[in-house]
Each structure stands twice: as structure tokens, then as C-alpha cells.
Amino acid sequence: MPELSLKLADIPEGRGMVLPVRDRLKIALFRVGDRCAAINNRCPHAGASLGDGQFDGINVKCPLHGFVVDVWRGLGSASKPVTTYPVVVQGDTICITIPDAL
Numbered sequence: 001m002p003e004l005s006l007k008l009a010d011i012p013e014g015r016g017m018v019l020p021v022r023d024r025l026k027i028a029l030f031r032v033g034d035r036c037a038a039i040n041n042r043c044p045h046a047g048a049s050l051g052d053g054q055f056d057g058i059n060v061k062c063p064l065h066g067f068v069v070d071v072w073r074g075l076g077s078a079s080k081p082v083t084t085y086p087v088v089v090q091g092d093t094i095c096i097t098i099p100d101a102l
Contacts, residue, residue: 004096008089011036016051016060021098027085029096030071032057037071038085038096044076 004019004027011017011031018041019027026041028051039060041051048064055061059068068077074084086097 004094004098006094006096008034008036008092008094011094014057015055016053018049018051019096025098026051027096027098028060028071029087029094030055030060034089036087036089036094038087039069039071039074040083040085043067043069044080044082050082 004021011029013031017029019029021027027038028041030037039050041049043050043062043064045062045067046064048062050060050062050069053060053063058070058072060071061068069075069082074082076082088095
């Protein structure tokens with residue numbers, strides 16, 4: 001499985017950052033202190049960018065219709081969850097594992 005590696009200092013604190021991964025796959029990355037969460041950037045409700053939404057440290061609110069997603073668990077305010085990706089912080093480096101099938 002491929003990994004993305006970034007420096008912790010390059011991730012903005014308290015807001016989302018959108019990372020293009022493959023053709024149509026983008027990941028929304030969120031940071032709180034030295035913890036990071038990575039989810040699929042596409043809102044399951046209407047396809048807007050979750051990485052551009054308002055983030056409160058736990059939930060991100062979709063900027064298009066207000067759909068709310070817990071970035072740590074991928075649980076949303078609708079029945080369809082958002083895909084989460086494993087994130088490991090090692091010192092000042094963040095590693096995100098992306099499954100090959102995506």
C-alpha cells in the first residue's frame with residue numbers, strides 16, 4: 001500500500017488541507033496538536049470538498065449543505081460514512097496509508 005509522507009509543520013492547525021492522491025481521489029487532512037486525521041475529501045451528501053469546511057477539532061462541516069462528519073471516526077450526519085485513512089505521526093513526519101484499490 002502506498003503512503004503519503006508530509007511534515008507535521010506543513011499541516012495547518014485547526015483547519016483542513018486537501019491533498020490530491022490519484023486521478024480523482026483527494027484526501028482531507030486535519031490536525032489538532034500532534035494528532036492528524038485523514039478522510040476522503042468528497043462529501044457523501046453532494047460531493048463538496050470536506051477539506052474546505054469549517055473544522056472544530058472533531059467535526060468538519062461541509063461548506064455546501066452543512067453535512068457534519070467526525071473526522072476521527074468517519075461518521076457523518078447521514079447514513080453513509082466517509083472513508084478514513086490510517087495516519088501515523090512519527091516525530092515531525094505524518095504518514096498516511098492509501099489502499100491500492102482506491
